[in-house]
Amino acid sequence: MAVPTHQGGIKTPVNHRTDGFSDIRKIIRLILAHWYLFVIFIPMGLSAAWFYHRYTAPEYRASITMLFQISSERSISRSVLTEGFGLSPEMRSFENQSFIIRSQSMVRRAIDRLDFGVAYYARGRFKDTELYNPTPFEIKFDSLHPQLLNTPINIDVLGNGQIQVSVKSDGNWLHNYKTSANESFSGPVSFDRTISFGDTIQHSAFKFSVNPTSANGRIEQGNYYIVFNSHAALASRFRSRLSVSPYREGSSITFISVTGFQPRKLVRFLNVFSEEIIINNLERKNDMATRSIDFIQRQLNQVSDTLQVTQQELMDFRRENRFMMPSEVSQRLSSEFFQKERERRLLDVSYEYFTIIKQRIQDNDLNEDDYLLPVFSSEPAGIVQQFVRDHLALLNELTLIAGQAGEANPYQQQLRKQIELSEKTLLTAIRKQMETIDMQRAEIDRHIGLLTREIGDLPELERDFLALERTHKLNDAIYTFLLQKSSEMQIAKASNVPDNEVLDQASVSGPITPSERSNYTKGLMAGLIIPALIIGLKELFNTRVRDREDLQGILNNVPIVGDILRNRDGGENVVLDQSNSVVAESFRSLRAKLRFLLSQNPGKVISVTSTNTGEGKTFCSINLASVFAISGKKTAVVGFDLRKPRLSAIFDVANHPGISNYLIGQVEFDDIVRPTNHENLFVIPAGVIPPNPSELISGSNTVYFFEKLKDNFDIIVVDTPPVGLVSDARILMDLAECHLYVVRAGVTNKEHFGITLSNLIAEDVKCIGVVMNDVASAPQGYGYYASGYFQSKS
Numbered sequence: 001m002a003v004p005t006h007q008g009g010i011k012t013p014v015n016h017r018t019d020g021f022s023d024i025r026k027i028i029r030l031i032l033a034h035w036y037l038f039v040i041f042i043p044m045g046l047s048a049a050w051f052y053h054r055y056t057a058p059e060y061r062a063s064i065t066m067l068f069q070i071s072s073e074r075s076i077s078r079s080v081l082t083e084g085f086g087l088s089p090e091m092r093s094f095e096n097q098s099f100i101i102r103s104q105s106m107v108r109r110a111i112d113r114l115d116f117g118v119a120y121y122a123r124g125r126f127k128d129t130e131l132y133n134p135t136p137f138e139i140k141f142d143s144l145h146p147q148l149l150n151t152p153i154n155i156d157v158l159g160n161g162q163i164q165v166s167v168k169s170d171g172n173w174l175h176n177y178k179t180s181a182n183e184s185f186s187g188p189v190s191f192d193r194t195i196s197f198g199d200t201i202q203h204s205a206f207k208f209s210v211n212p213t214s215a216n217g218r219i220e221q222g223n224y225y226i227v228f229n230s231h232a233a234l235a236s237r238f239r240s241r242l243s244v245s246p247y248r249e250g251s252s253i254t255f256i257s258v259t260g261f262q263p264r265k266l267v268r269f270l271n272v273f274s275e276e277i278i279i280n281n282l283e284r285k286n287d288m289a290t291r292s293i294d295f296i297q298r299q300l301n302q303v304s305d306t307l308q309v310t311q312q313e314l315m316d317f318r319r320e321n322r323f324m325m326p327s328e329v330s331q332r333l334s335s336e337f338f339q340k341e342r343e344r345r346l347l348d349v350s351y352e353y354f355t356i357i358k359q360r361i362q363d364n365d366l367n368e369d370d371y372l373l374p375v376f377s378s379e380p381a382g383i384v385q386q387f388v389r390d391h392l393a394l395l396n397e398l399t400l401i402a403g404q405a406g407e408a409n410p411y412q413q414q415l416r417k418q419i420e421l422s423e424k425t426l427l428t429a430i431r432k433q434m435e436t437i438d439m440q441r442a443e444i445d446r447h448i449g450l451l452t453r454e455i456g457d458l459p460e461l462e463r464d465f466l467a468l469e470r471t472h473k474l475n476d477a478i479y480t481f482l483l484q485k486s487s488e489m490q491i492a493k494a495s496n497v498p499d500n501e502v503l504d505q506a507s508v509s510g511p512i513t514p515s516e517r518s519n520y521t522k523g524l525m526a527g528l529i530i531p532a533l534i535i536g537l538k539e540l541f542n543t544r545v546r547d548r549e550d551l552q553g554i555l556n557n558v559p560i561v562g563d564i565l566r567n568r569d570g571g572e573n574v575v576l577d578q579s580n581s582v583v584a585e586s587f588r589s590l591r592a593k594l595r596f597l598l599s600q601n602p603g604k605v606i607s608v609t610s611t612n613t614g615e616g617k618t619f620c621s622i623n624l625a626s627v628f629a630i631s632g633k634k635t636a637v638v639g640f641d642l643r644k645p646r647l648s649a650i651f652d653v654a655n656h657p658g659i660s661n662y663l664i665g666q667v668e669f670d671d672i673v674r675p676t677n678h679e680n681l682f683v684i685p686a687g688v689i690p691p692n693p694s695e696l697i698s699g700s701n702t703v704y705f706f707e708k709l710k711d712n713f714d715i716i717v718v719d720t721p722p723v724g725l726v727s728d729a730r731i732l733m734d735l736a737e738c739h740l741y742v743v744r745a746g747v748t749n750k751e752h753f754g755i756t757l758s759n760l761i762a763e764d765v766k767c768i769g770v771v772m773n774d775v776a777s778a779p780q781g782y783g784y785y786a787s788g789y790f791q792s793k794s
Contacts, residue, residue: 026547026549029547030535030539031535034531034534034535037530037531037534037535038527038528038531040531041526041527041528041530041531042524042527042528043527044527045522045523045524045525045526045527045528045530046520046523046524046527047523048523048526049519049520049522049523049524050520050523052514052519053514053516053519053520054126055126055127056127056513056514057127057128057129057130057261058261058511058513058514059259059260059261059511059512059513059514060259060260060261060262060263060266060508060510060511060512061257061258061259061266061508061509061512062257062258062259062260062263062266062267062269062270062506062507062508063255063256063257063258063270063506063507064255064256064257064270064271064273064274064502064504064505064506064507065253065254065255065256065502065503065504066253066254066256066274066277066500066501066502066503067252067253067254067500067501067502067503068097068252068253068254068499068500069252069499069500069501095411096397097244097254098244100280101242101244101256101277102239102242102244104235104236104239106273106276106277106280107235107238107239107242107273108231108232108235109276109280110238110269110272110273110275110276111231111234111235111238112231113272113276114268114269114272116229116231116234116265116269117141117177117228117229117230117231117234118139118141118226118227118228118229119226119227119229120132120135120136120137120139120224120226121152121224121225121226121227122222122223122224123222123223123224123225128225130261130262130265131224131262132262132264132265132268133264133265133268134213135213136157136212136213136214136219136220136222136224137155137157137197137210137211137212137213137219137224138210138211138212138213139208139209139210139211139226140208140209140211141177141206141207141208141209141228142207142208143176143177143178144176144178145176145202145206145207146174146175146176146183146184146204146205146206147174147175147176147177147205147206147207147208147228148167148169148172148173148174148175148186148189148205148206148228149172149173149174149175149182149228149229149230149233150172150173150227150228150229150233151167151169151172151189151227151228152167152225152226152227153165153166153167153206153225153226153227153228154166154167154223154224154225155210155224155225155226156222156223156224157219157220157221157222157223157224158194158221159221161196161197162194162195162196163194163195163196163197163210164192164193164194165191165192165193165194165195165201165210166191166192166193167189167190167191167192167205167206168189168190168191169186169188169189169190170188171185171186171187171188171189172185172186173185173186173230174186174205175228175230177231180230180231180232182230186204186205189203189205191203191205195210197210197211197212197219198210198211206228238258238260238269241258241259241260242256242257242258243256243257243258244256245257253503256270256273256274257270258270259512263508266506266508267506267507267508268506269506270506271505271506274502274506277500278498278500278501278502279498281498281499281500282496282497282498285496285498285499286493286496289489289492289493289496290493292489293486293489293490293493296482296485296486296489297486299478299482300479300482300483300486303475303478303479303482304479306475307475307476307479310471310475336447336451337448337451337452338473340444340447340448340451341448342477343440343444344441344444344445344448347437347440347441347444348441350433350437351434351437351438351441354384354430354433354434354437355434357384357388357426357430358427358430358431361423361426361427383429383433384426384429384430384433387422387425387426387429388426390422391419391422391423391426394415394418394419394422395419397415398412398415398416398419543749543750543751544745544746544747544748544749544750545743545744545745545746545747545748545749545750545753546745546746547745547772547775548560548563548772550750551743551750551770554750554753554754554757555757555770556757556758556761558741558757558761558768558769558770559769559770560769560770560771560772561590561593561594561597561740561769561770561771562586562587562589562590562593562769562771562772563586563771563772563775564583564586564587564590564616564620564623564771564772564773564774564775565582565583565586565774565775566583566745566774566775566776567581567583567619567774569581572618572619572622572623572650573622573623573626573650574587574623575587575588575623575626575627575630576626576630576678579630583623584623584627587623587624587626587627588627590624590627590771591624591627591628591631594606594624594738597738597767597769598737598738602737603736603737603738604709604710604713604714604715604716604737605706605709605710605716605718605735605736605737605738606624606715606716606717606718606736606737606738606739606740607718607720607729607732607733607735607736607738607739607740608620608621608624608717608718608719608720608739608740608742608771609720609721609722609723609729609733609739609740609741609742610722610723610724610741610742610743610744610748611722611723611724611725611741611743611748611749611752611753611756612722612724612725612747612748612749612752613644613722613725614744614747615722615742615743615744615747615748615773616742616744616773616774617719617720617722617742618641618646618647618650618719619773620740620742620771620773621637621717621718621719622637622647622650622651622717622719624717624740625637625681625715625717626678626681628714628715628717629678629679629680629681630678630680632680633680633714633715634680634682634712634713634714634715635680635681635682635713635714635715635716635717636673636682636683636684636709636712636713636715636716636717637681637682637683637684637717637719638659638684638709638716638717638718638719639658639659639683639684639685639686639719640659640686640697640718640719640720640721640728640732641686641719641720641721641728642659642660642686642687642689642690642693642696642697642721642728643689643693643721643726643728644721645658645685645686645687645689646719647683647684647685647686647719648683648685648686651674651676651683653674653676653683653685654674654685655685655686655687655688656685656687656688657671657672657687657688658672658684658685658686658687658688659672659684659685659686659687659705660686660687660688660689660690660693660696661687661688662687662701662705663696663697663699663701663702663705664690664696664701665701669705669708669712672684672685672687673712682713693721693726693728694726694727694728694731697728697731697732698731702731702732702735703735706735718732718736720732720733723741723756723760724752724753724755724756730760730763730765733760733765737767738767738769739765739766739767739768739769740769740770740771741757741760741768741769741770741771742771742773743770743771743772743773744773744774745772745773745774745775745776746774747774
């Protein structure tokens with residue numbers, strides 16, 4: 001513990017601890033001083049949480065777990081013409097699946113299967129509750145008649161099978177559920193009618209009937225209302241509340257959840273929605289196979305007719321020409337010619353396919369039917385078909401994503417670059433394949449030319465027979481090939497299974513908002529934070545000195561020599577009137593410090609001042625003088641506050657003549673010294689208030705007056721004017737050996753005090769000590785004060 005010394009010699013122990021304990025103690029004291037704020041706001045916060053939880057509609061989250069498989073093998077082998085009817089791995093990736101699942105069209109498919117077009121609500125005193133499965137009644141509306149959207153239609157059950165239907169609205173859209181379109185705007189609607197259950201309610205803005213759902217047809221009286229919603233708006237609403245998240249990165253297990261205020265409706269939606277996801281997946285897998293089967297069937301029908309015609313022509317030729325069997329040479333030539341013609345036909349179809357694909361790519365008119373054209377082609381089209389499938393997959397993906405994300409979406413931009421690259425690759429592959437087909441056709445044409453010349457050497461009858469036979473065999477081969485492919489397509493379609501399946505059915509665990517625990521925690525926190533803010537703001541804007549800690553940074557090493565506790569019992573001279581009080585004891589403690597100080601610094605005069613009036617300098621002056629007097633010191637308390645004299649009234653002595661009379665030479669020194677009822681204590685009143693106190697005090701008579709005081713008294717306590725207001729006290733300080741600066745807790749302005757004290761230090765005023773007056777509780781170290789050892793007057 002260090003003992004710093006201020007100029008002039010006042011020494012006082014100072015605690016240099018900087019561990020933050022003083023800040024913690026200050027915070028605790030502030031909290032205890034404002035305990036009533038916490039008593040008020042904590043119950044208010046908890047009550048607000050209770051009301052919020054009680055009267056806020058709970059929001060629920062329903063979730064369903066699905067498996068989105070990414071098969072390593074395709075559902076149809078590469079040898080099958082329709083290879084790739086299953087979704088590509090890219091389309092089955094989580095990002096793409098998420099876009100597909102959350103698409104407006106997918107949600108709309110589920111909404112169209114549900115009975116969400118009419119929402120039912122029960123009115124409450126403070127909140128309304130949405131009803132679903134069961135509802136007290138059912139609305140049957142005319143889907144051809146326009147219905148008023150998004151407007152509450154009140155249905156009050158009156159009893160005895162009677163209900164009151166009313167609606168008052170400024171107008172809204174009229175929706176036709178049959179066409180799923182808004183027809184017109186209704187304009188203001190006002191309707192009020194009492195009817196029976198089952199009666200049709202018809203108005204230009206709606207047409208429906210209200211039917212009880214209970215078996216006995218009875219419904220308890222109550223207030224309800226319904227709202228018509230369009231399927232498009234419902235799809236948008238559910239889509240905005242829908243979320244898709246993987247079990248973990250790279251996992252095929254996906255959680256689909258939706259939030260809302262009616263848990264049974266959420267579960268119903270997710271169950272139907274998951275069914276639609278599975279159905280949509282299977283439809284997409286089967287769709288191309290179905291179109292291929294239809295295409296092959298149309299080809300079969302055409303070839304079948306041609307085959308019957310060629311077969312009849314061949315039979316007629318044999319019957320008319322009695323031709324049974326061609327020669328061995330004719331059969332050989334016919335077989336070779338048929339094979340070459342078949343190869344030429346397949347190449348022609350492939351070439352035509354490539355020409356169409358190339359043109360459609362250039363016209364931006366490529367669709368999913370295009371790669372089915374070469375139904376009986378062989379390998380030349382295989383590579384291009386794969387490129388077409390990949391290109392179509394990218395185009396389909398872009399179509400799905402474009403509806404969910406804007407042009408600035410990075411994934412969409414990357415997808416467009418992939419499509420550009422895929423288009424260039426596809427056109428290059430087509431060009432290469434067409435060049436290859438041209439060379440193959442040229443070679444086949446050369447062989448056909450040779451065979452044609454050989455056949456030309458045969459007899460005319462054999463030539464005609466071989467021509468008919470070749471046409472019949474070619475059609476028969478095509479027909480057989482198509483039958484084979486049709487069977488393969490049927491088997492492939494039947495073997496298709498969806499890539500998705502439901503692992504856990506939809507369920508609701510409980511309300512997500514409002515959370516009772518969270519709300520009560522927030523209410524409690526609000527009950528703690530609001531008082532803390534109030535206390536903090538009071539601290540921030542506080543300009544008064546309340547305790548020692550408020551003086552830190554202001555004192556400039558000027559010590560606090562004493563703490564005068566609050567005088568709760570009243571009275572001015574506490575030392576003499578309430579000698580056993582804690583206030584009197586605090587003055588005794590101050591006397592002990594000053595006695596030691598005066599022994600180290602010879603002197604008798606102690607000036608007492610303050611920053612402003614009302615801070616207790618006179619109170620401290622008379623009690624300090626009294627405590628010295630009862631210790632046996634001949635003490636004078638001098639009222640040098642010539643502007644607002646108070647000593648005479650406190651001690652009940654005459655104020656005239658006084659100091660001002662002495663200083664102007666009207667009276668002698670002995671004439672102004674007045675004894676009191678207490679031994680060793682004398683009072684020198686201020687006298688008549690002069691017109692010029694400062695000039696009077698600064699005269700030479702004042703110095704002589706203080707010399708007379710020192711000759712006649714052991715201790716002189718001078719009650720000076722406030723040093724922060726007038727210069728009188730500053731003049732008197734030069735005539736005193738010790739100066740007490742009174743600071744009153746809760747009254748003294750910190751800024752004014754700091755400026756005044758800094759000025760005194762700058763003027764080299766010696767031996768200044770601060771006295772804290774009107775302290776609410778005993779400072780640290782006054783153990784007896786806190787323990788109740790001393791008693792008040794009462």
